[in-house]
Amino acid sequence: MPTEKSVDAALVALRQAVAGLENAVDMRFEAERENNEIDGEVRRVHADRARLAQELDQSEFRANRLEEVNREVSRRLVTAMETIRAVLDR
Template sequence: MAAGKTVRAAIDELKGAVAGLESVIDGRLDRERDRVEIEGEVRRVNTDRARLAQELDQSQFRANRLEEVNREVSRRLVTAMETIRAVLDR
Protein backbone atom coordinates (compact mmCIF):
# COMPACT_ATOMS: atom_id res chain seq x y z
CA MET A 1 0.00 0.00 0.00
CA ALA A 2 2.89 2.38 0.69
CA ALA A 3 4.09 1.91 -2.87
CA GLY A 4 0.58 2.75 -4.12
CA LYS A 5 0.56 5.95 -2.07
CA THR A 6 4.02 6.83 -3.33
CA VAL A 7 2.94 6.32 -6.94
CA ARG A 8 -0.27 8.24 -6.36
CA ALA A 9 1.71 11.06 -4.70
CA ALA A 10 4.15 11.11 -7.62
CA ILE A 11 1.24 11.26 -10.08
CA ASP A 12 -0.38 14.07 -8.11
CA GLU A 13 2.95 15.91 -8.01
CA LEU A 14 3.35 15.40 -11.75
CA LYS A 15 -0.21 16.68 -12.35
CA GLY A 16 0.61 19.74 -10.25
CA ALA A 17 3.83 20.33 -12.19
CA VAL A 18 2.00 19.97 -15.53
CA ALA A 19 -0.72 22.38 -14.33
CA GLY A 20 1.98 24.83 -13.26
CA LEU A 21 3.73 24.47 -16.61
CA GLU A 22 0.43 25.05 -18.45
CA SER A 23 -0.13 28.16 -16.36
CA VAL A 24 3.34 29.48 -17.18
CA ILE A 25 2.83 28.71 -20.89
CA ASP A 26 -0.55 30.48 -20.88
CA GLY A 27 1.06 33.50 -19.23
CA ARG A 28 3.86 33.50 -21.78
CA LEU A 29 1.37 33.28 -24.67
CA ASP A 30 -0.64 36.15 -23.19
CA ARG A 31 2.50 38.31 -22.87
CA GLU A 32 3.52 37.43 -26.44
CA ARG A 33 0.05 38.35 -27.71
CA ASP A 34 0.23 41.64 -25.76
CA ARG A 35 3.68 42.34 -27.19
CA VAL A 36 2.44 41.78 -30.75
CA GLU A 37 -0.53 44.07 -30.11
CA ILE A 38 1.73 46.75 -28.64
CA GLU A 39 4.13 46.53 -31.58
CA GLY A 40 1.17 46.91 -33.95
CA GLU A 41 -0.05 49.94 -32.02
CA VAL A 42 3.44 51.47 -32.09
CA ARG A 43 3.55 50.97 -35.87
CA ARG A 44 0.13 52.62 -36.22
CA VAL A 45 1.19 55.54 -34.03
CA ASN A 46 4.40 55.98 -36.03
CA THR A 47 2.43 55.88 -39.29
CA ASP A 48 -0.01 58.46 -37.94
CA ARG A 49 2.86 60.62 -36.70
CA ALA A 50 4.52 60.54 -40.11
CA ARG A 51 1.23 61.38 -41.84
CA LEU A 52 0.54 64.23 -39.43
CA ALA A 53 4.07 65.57 -39.86
CA GLN A 54 3.59 65.56 -43.63
CA GLU A 55 0.21 67.28 -43.32
CA LEU A 56 1.75 69.86 -41.01
CA ASP A 57 4.52 70.54 -43.52
CA GLN A 58 1.95 70.94 -46.30
CA SER A 59 -0.18 73.23 -44.16
CA GLN A 60 2.84 75.34 -43.28
CA PHE A 61 3.74 75.58 -46.97
CA ARG A 62 0.16 76.67 -47.81
CA ALA A 63 0.18 79.21 -44.97
CA ASN A 64 3.47 80.65 -46.21
CA ARG A 65 2.12 80.79 -49.76
CA LEU A 66 -1.07 82.52 -48.59
CA GLU A 67 1.01 85.03 -46.67
CA GLU A 68 3.01 85.80 -49.83
CA VAL A 69 -0.17 86.15 -51.89
CA ASN A 70 -1.68 88.37 -49.20
CA ARG A 71 1.36 90.67 -49.30
CA GLU A 72 1.15 90.84 -53.10
CA VAL A 73 -2.58 91.64 -53.00
CA SER A 74 -1.95 94.33 -50.37
CA ARG A 75 0.80 95.83 -52.52
CA ARG A 76 -1.46 95.87 -55.55
CA LEU A 77 -4.31 97.45 -53.58
CA VAL A 78 -2.00 100.20 -52.35
CA THR A 79 -0.84 100.80 -55.92
CA ALA A 80 -4.45 100.87 -57.16
CA MET A 81 -5.51 103.28 -54.39
CA GLU A 82 -2.59 105.56 -55.16
CA THR A 83 -3.49 105.49 -58.85
CA ILE A 84 -7.13 106.32 -58.08
CA ARG A 85 -6.06 109.20 -55.79
CA ALA A 86 -3.75 110.51 -58.47
CA VAL A 87 -6.57 110.41 -61.04
CA LEU A 88 -9.01 112.11 -58.65
CA ASP A 89 -6.49 114.79 -57.71
CA ARG A 90 -6.16 115.90 -61.35
Protein backbone atom coordinates in the same frame (compact mmCIF):
# COMPACT_ATOMS: atom_id res chain seq x y z
CA MET B 1 1.52 -0.19 0.32
CA PRO B 2 4.02 2.56 1.10
CA THR B 3 5.37 2.23 -2.45
CA GLU B 4 1.86 2.70 -3.89
CA LYS B 5 1.36 5.82 -1.79
CA SER B 6 4.68 7.30 -2.90
CA VAL B 7 3.90 6.53 -6.54
CA ASP B 8 0.45 8.11 -6.13
CA ALA B 9 2.02 11.13 -4.44
CA ALA B 10 4.61 11.37 -7.23
CA LEU B 11 1.84 11.18 -9.87
CA VAL B 12 -0.11 13.91 -8.10
CA ALA B 13 3.01 16.07 -7.91
CA LEU B 14 3.74 15.35 -11.59
CA ARG B 15 0.17 16.28 -12.61
CA GLN B 16 0.42 19.50 -10.62
CA ALA B 17 3.76 20.31 -12.20
CA VAL B 18 2.39 19.63 -15.71
CA ALA B 19 -0.70 21.76 -14.95
CA GLY B 20 1.55 24.54 -13.68
CA LEU B 21 3.70 24.29 -16.81
CA GLU B 22 0.62 24.38 -19.07
CA ASN B 23 -0.62 27.42 -17.16
CA ALA B 24 2.77 29.13 -17.54
CA VAL B 25 2.81 28.37 -21.29
CA ASP B 26 -0.73 29.72 -21.67
CA MET B 27 0.22 32.88 -19.79
CA ARG B 28 3.33 33.30 -21.94
CA PHE B 29 1.28 32.93 -25.16
CA GLU B 30 -1.24 35.47 -23.85
CA ALA B 31 1.54 37.90 -22.94
CA GLU B 32 3.10 37.44 -26.39
CA ARG B 33 -0.25 38.08 -28.06
CA GLU B 34 -0.73 41.24 -26.00
CA ASN B 35 2.80 42.38 -26.86
CA ASN B 36 2.07 41.85 -30.55
CA GLU B 37 -1.11 43.91 -30.22
CA ILE B 38 0.80 46.66 -28.44
CA ASP B 39 3.53 46.59 -31.10
CA GLY B 40 0.86 46.90 -33.80
CA GLU B 41 -0.73 49.83 -32.00
CA VAL B 42 2.65 51.54 -31.62
CA ARG B 43 3.28 51.10 -35.36
CA ARG B 44 -0.14 52.61 -36.13
CA VAL B 45 0.54 55.56 -33.81
CA HIS B 46 3.90 56.18 -35.48
CA ALA B 47 2.30 56.00 -38.92
CA ASP B 48 -0.41 58.46 -37.81
CA ARG B 49 2.22 60.76 -36.35
CA ALA B 50 4.22 60.72 -39.59
CA ARG B 51 1.08 61.41 -41.62
CA LEU B 52 0.04 64.25 -39.32
CA ALA B 53 3.54 65.75 -39.42
CA GLN B 54 3.45 65.68 -43.21
CA GLU B 55 0.00 67.28 -43.26
CA LEU B 56 1.21 69.95 -40.82
CA ASP B 57 4.21 70.70 -43.03
CA GLN B 58 1.92 71.02 -46.05
CA SER B 59 -0.45 73.29 -44.13
CA GLU B 60 2.40 75.49 -42.98
CA PHE B 61 3.65 75.73 -46.56
CA ARG B 62 0.18 76.71 -47.78
CA ALA B 63 -0.19 79.25 -44.97
CA ASN B 64 3.17 80.81 -45.84
CA ARG B 65 2.24 80.90 -49.52
CA LEU B 66 -1.11 82.54 -48.72
CA GLU B 67 0.68 85.09 -46.58
CA GLU B 68 2.99 85.92 -49.48
CA VAL B 69 0.07 86.21 -51.88
CA ASN B 70 -1.80 88.37 -49.37
CA ARG B 71 1.18 90.74 -49.10
CA GLU B 72 1.40 90.94 -52.91
CA VAL B 73 -2.32 91.67 -53.25
CA SER B 74 -2.06 94.31 -50.54
CA ARG B 75 0.89 95.91 -52.31
CA ARG B 76 -1.01 95.95 -55.60
CA LEU B 77 -4.08 97.48 -53.94
CA VAL B 78 -1.97 100.24 -52.44
CA THR B 79 -0.42 100.89 -55.84
CA ALA B 80 -3.87 100.93 -57.47
CA MET B 81 -5.24 103.33 -54.85
CA GLU B 82 -2.28 105.64 -55.26
CA THR B 83 -2.75 105.59 -59.03
CA ILE B 84 -6.45 106.38 -58.66
CA ARG B 85 -5.68 109.26 -56.26
CA ALA B 86 -3.08 110.62 -58.66
CA VAL B 87 -5.57 110.50 -61.53
CA LEU B 88 -8.30 112.15 -59.44
CA ASP B 89 -5.94 114.89 -58.23
CA ARG B 90 -5.17 116.00 -61.81
